[in-house]
Amino acid sequence: MALRSDIQARAAQLRVRFEAAGAQVVDTPLLQPAGILLDLYGEDIRARAYVTTDALRGEQMLRPDFTVPVVEAHMRHGAEPARYTYSGEVFRRQEMDPDRPNEYLQVGYEVFERDDAAAADAEVFSLFALQVRGLPLRAATGDIGILMAAVEGLNTTEKRKAALMRHIWRPRRFRSLLDRFAGRTPVPESRKKLLSTEGDLTGSAVEVGKRRAAEVQARVEALREDAKAPPISENELLALEALMAVRETVPFATEQMRDIAVDLPQINPALDRLDARTAAMKARGVDVENLDFEAAYGRTSMEYYDGFVFGFYAEARPDLPPVASGGRYDALTRRLGEGEEIPAVGGVLRPDLMLQLEEVR
């Protein structure tokens, strides 16, 4: 382990470099109101963040990351476009692996910029690549926007599409929904019985609780309607599965996805955006010919990335988390902005891991 003072010195150095790239320094409180994070990530965040309480402010969390408070600060009084940098501790509750630190430093760089998403993506990626240059890392990239475009354009009901979109970041539930909507899962007996009925079914059992009979009846109607809708076609399903399995260097991945787009034409605009980003990265000197692209990359991380995603991993140390990671999170600014939104992309570095890898060399 590197010394804490060395880690702090490295963090300061990285932050100065991000300032030189045009970012203004932001600082955020260590204690964050728990409500916003819980609304955003659900109960799962409790497994990752330390929660504390007092009688006055209620539940608060020890900052599990900077993104949410930085977005909030920007939405409150940020000028556009804006570039921010920060460095400081984040805290992650560890219940399974005693070797993982529960407190470490992160240095970040975030870009809030309406015009030219491709250029902003490339700016962030190449800036991070520059910081970790010389370390034995493998870069992984992906684009959740392509999968989202594929789902949005499926030839099925809006309700099914909304259900799939809701679980884009939960691959297992996404899979089981997809199987059900494609008619691959047998319908349970209890459901068959319910679907064989007509009219209003509520009232037979005592009504208790805040979820009212009208809500139950609304869902029964929705289930009946869904049962009438044809399954997602085999053709679309296979194309979607092929898309999720794409794992190649950027040029080959693009070629494969353009082939898949023959059956899923809805992904073409997202692929055009990928092309624009690839060109912008190339213009900044990124070796895109040998850069990895995984269509499913970033689906299991914290659920706010909705476009370009990237990570830098220590090749010889699969046990380590990424040394740098980031992506585009336009949807997050929409949710936190109360009607306002601004396209945003950024990432974080782990100075402790950088030093650890340098020590070994």
Next chain:
Amino acid sequence: MTLKLGVPSKGRLMEKTFDWFAKRGVTLSRTGSDREYAGAVEGVSNMELVLLSAGEIPRELAAGRIHLGVTGTDLVQEKLPRFEQQVEELAELGFGHADLVLAVPQCWIDVDTLDDLDAAASAFRAVHGHRLRIATKYHRLVREFLTDAGVADYQLVDSQGATEGTVKNETAEMVADITSTGETLRANHLKLLGDGLVLKSQATLWRSRVAKYGTNEKAALNTLLDLLEHRK
């Protein structure tokens, strides 16, 4: 030093534990008055009985303050992360059966599975502006179960007792609780989810992997294990 055995201090769990050990040649008894939490052991020398609240036994095992303890699988798994590394299961005692289950109001005729629950939670949040509340005292177990199942838009609210009543009082929409027969659930107009069994639990004898075992403790443990082995 002595081999310390932690046993729930109250009620049927204590009596049944005493019976179980008695059948295997180890006599456990309370000493002093009913209010005094002291006990005695006959049949194994250098063994000591410690009477504790069932909920504290996992923590005491993990801290190594007791060598052996009788408590439910549910409490061990809820309170001890990576419990297998801290305690070893020696024997299931065959009583204290209880299942940790997810239960919803019977009037939710559209909800029979986790899949349904997830969809209902999404709709509920859209209508009411807050996540669907599940009352429980088993936060970690329930959260891990629901995360694994990919259920979203729920929130856990703490309930340390009378959990089934929270739905009627509208402080929660459903519950995750321990049940043995399901009768209390039915009486409160609740039903089980088909795939909502979080954990099957029963009273179990655990050995702490953390506690220190000197010569006396080792000898006592071997004597006890021999007795348990012969009267299975």
